[in-house]
Amino acid sequence: MLKLLQFILHIRLFSYFTFKRRALVGCFLLTLFLCINSNAWSNEQPEIVVNSGVTENNVSGNVLRSIFSMRLKTWTDGTKIRVFVLADDDQLHQVVAKEKLNVFPYQLRSTWDRLVFSGTGQAPIKVNSNEEMLAKIASTPGAIGYLWRANINESVNVLQIK
Amino acid sequence: MMLAGSVSAQAQPETGSPQEFRPLQSLSNWFKTSELPAEATGVEDNKKKPGWVSSAINRFRNNELPGDLQIHGFVTQAYIATSDNDVFGNSDKGGSFGLTEAALNASARPLPKLQISAQVLSRRAGEGNTGMPRLDYAFLDYQVYSHEADQFGIRVGRLKNPFGFYNDTRDVAFTRPGILLPQSIYFDRTRNLGLSGDSVQLYGEKAISNWGTISTQFGVFWPIVSDKDTESSVVLDHRRPGSLNREASYIGRGIFETNDKRLRLGISGVWLNTSYDPSFHSLDPLGPGSFQFTPIYFSAQYNTEKWSLTSEYAIRNISYNDKFGNKFLLNGKSSVGESYYFQGEYRFTPRWEGFVRYDAYFADRNDRDGSQFAHDFAAIGAIAHTRFAKDITVGLRWNVTPEFMLRAEYHHVNGTGWLSRLDNPTAVGTTQHWDLFGILASYRF
Numbered sequence: 235m236l237k238l239l240q241f242i243l244h245i246r247l248f249s250y251f252t253f254k255r256r257a258l259v260g261c262f263l264l265t266l267f268l269c270i271n272s273n274a275w276s277n278e279q280p281e282i283v284v285n286s287g288v289t290e291n292n293v294s295g296n297v298l299r300s301i302f303s304m305r306l307k308t309w310t311d312g313t314k315i316r317v318f319v320l321a322d323d324d325q326l327h328q329v330v331a332k333e334k335l336n337v338f339p340y341q342l343r344s345t346w347d348r349l350v351f352s353g354t355g356q357a358p359i360k361v362n363s364n365e366e367m368l369a370k371i372a373s374t375p376g377a378i379g380y381l382w383r384a385n386i387n388e389s390v391n392v393l394q395i396k
Numbered sequence: 397m398m399l400a401g402s403v404s405a406q407a408q409p410e411t412g413s414p415q416e417f418r419p420l421q422s423l424s425n426w427f428k429t430s431e432l433p434a435e436a437t438g439v440e441d442n443k444k445k446p447g448w449v450s451s452a453i454n455r456f457r458n459n460e461l462p463g464d465l466q467i468h469g470f471v472t473q474a475y476i477a478t479s480d481n482d483v484f485g486n487s488d489k490g491g492s493f494g495l496t497e498a499a500l501n502a503s504a505r506p507l508p509k510l511q512i513s514a515q516v517l518s519r520r521a522g523e524g525n526t527g528m529p530r531l532d533y534a535f536l537d538y539q540v541y542s543h544e545a546d547q548f549g550i551r552v553g554r555l556k557n558p559f560g561f562y563n564d565t566r567d568v569a570f571t572r573p574g575i576l577l578p579q580s581i582y583f584d585r586t587r588n589l590g591l592s593g594d595s596v597q598l599y600g601e602k603a604i605s606n607w608g609t610i611s612t613q614f615g616v617f618w619p620i621v622s623d624k625d626t627e628s629s630v631v632l633d634h635r636r637p638g639s640l641n642r643e644a645s646y647i648g649r650g651i652f653e654t655n656d657k658r659l660r661l662g663i664s665g666v667w668l669n670t671s672y673d674p675s676f677h678s679l680d681p682l683g684p685g686s687f688q689f690t691p692i693y694f695s696a697q698y699n700t701e702k703w704s705l706t707s708e709y710a711i712r713n714i715s716y717n718d719k720f721g722n723k724f725l726l727n728g729k730s731s732v733g734e735s736y737y738f739q740g741e742y743r744f745t746p747r748w749e750g751f752v753r754y755d756a757y758f759a760d761r762n763d764r765d766g767s768q769f770a771h772d773f774a775a776i777g778a779i780a781h782t783r784f785a786k787d788i789t790v791g792l793r794w795n796v797t798p799e800f801m802l803r804a805e806y807h808h809v810n811g812t813g814w815l816s817r818l819d820n821p822t823a824v825g826t827t828q829h830w831d832l833f834g835i836l837a838s839y840r841f
Contacts, residue, residue: 300545
């Protein structure tokens with residue numbers, strides 16, 4: 235009788251803990267899911283990236299605009315700035331223009347065209363994919379461009395905007 | 397564990413999809429855009445083979461070039477039909493393909509702060525431009541000072557004359573608003589005089605705290621005066637036996653731009669000098685007179701994602717000294733002309749844009765309807781409507797791909813003030829109220 239009671243209690247406790255464990259696992263998985271989800275959200279963030287040889291870690295918004303307007307031509311140590319961009323209708327290009335540079339993509343295009351066809355500046359170098367962007371930034375001295383956070387690896391540096 | 401499975405199954409597509417799909421999407425977009433021009437060319441202009449050209453350009457760009465060499469250019473062909481009067485050829489007899497523009501430019505940065513740029517331009521447009529290629533610009537640009545967003549430098553060589561929003565790139569169909577620029581400010585009649593000159597210019601960019609940037613250019617230049625259109629405009633006839641001299645002239649422009657480039661405000665001024673050198677070999681009725689053209693331009697633009705509103709105003713001082721020997725038409729004559737336009741551009745989508753514009757030109761602001769002029773020069777058959785032009789324009793632009801663009805526009809014009817005198821040699825043969833329709837195709841790389 236006692237043994238039976240013990241047995242029942244055991245089962246009850248077992249099922250209680252199993253349930254609790256399941257709930258814990260559930261909780262854990264839910265947190266994980268949320269983490270992954272927020273990770274996914276942060277992976278969709280655009281970042282300004284530079285060649286690992288670039289000594290600047292951060293620049294002001296004015297300097298960043300001046301770089302992408304192709305007016306600022308050298309880094310503080312004197313190396314050439316080389317600007318890489320995706321096509322005007324690329325989603326990342328549009329997000330970077332609006333959120334990082336605070337201008338519309340058509341305005342960047344008209345700024346660059348004015349420079350190229352009056353000879354007073356050069357156009358940024360166009361790449362056709364995120365992979366090409368990463369490869370060019372990693373391999374070109376003084377290069378600057380942009381990538382989704384998910385596509386960034388240790389071959390390039392992220393430039394912070396002050 | 398079932399719960400775990402379902403959660404992870406849910407989580408996977410959410411984390412995986414955005415990054416996996418984007419490159420594919422952009423890749424397919426890229427293919428779409430690169431395929432389109434090849435289809436479109438057959439219709440418009442058989443000179444352009446964008447598919448072939450762009451693949452050649454891509455191959456060329458993928459090779460690392462020394463000194464950051466860049467090559468760009470464009471080809472434009474327009475068809476213009478007018479109800480009366482001639483614009484770029486015999487346009488009132490069933491229209492003409494009289495406007496062709498093409499340019500090729502190269503730039504390099506042999507040193508981080510030194511840029512060399514040159515462009516050759518060919519323009520075939522009526523009697524005034526035969527299509528003979530000319531050196532549009534060729535200069536050295538050295539950035540002397542650079543700190544944060546502030547830069548100062550010097551440019552030496554043949555430079556585009558910076559005035560208004562559009563003069564520097566007026567021949568590039570992609571950068572100008574319309575097939576024809578607002579003619580009141582950017583006359584095509586005397587374009588060569590204002591286009592570029594041999595020049596020394598100082599330039600600067602200065603950030604004004606967090607508001608925006610001021611860009612300035614100032615310089616001395618020797619204008620290019622050796623063409624028929626300029627002669628015909630300055631000394632009223634391009635068959636004069638003498639020639640125009642190049643004299644030191646001055647130009648400057650300042651543009652303030654807010655950081656988001658929404659608001660752009662500009663002021664520019666030109667002090668252009670030239671003089672007439674009479675021929676000693678033949679009896680030249682004209683003496684060695686000098687001529688000054690001193691316009692001031694005010695420019696303003698407001699941009700939103702969909703809209704761009706632009707307006708420019710010019711007040712133009714023209715004066716002849718009293719040494720021309722032609723008392724009736726030239727000696728001591730001076731006048732103050734006035735021009736302005738209002739323009740609204742609307743981007744329906746990034747590919748489709750429309751615009752409307754009202755553009756007004758008055759040769760003499762004190763005689764806006766030309767009646768005084770017609771009265772004073774009745775003896776030589778002067779006509780009032782040659783002294784003004786009021787142009788209402790509507791137009792459409794289709795960016796077929798980033799490299800290929802089509803335009804169509806319609807003008808209704810009252811007055812013939814900016815018509816080319818070479819294309820329309822007698823004012824008597826011109827019509828006051830006239831219409832112009834144009835289409836244009838342009839390819840760039």
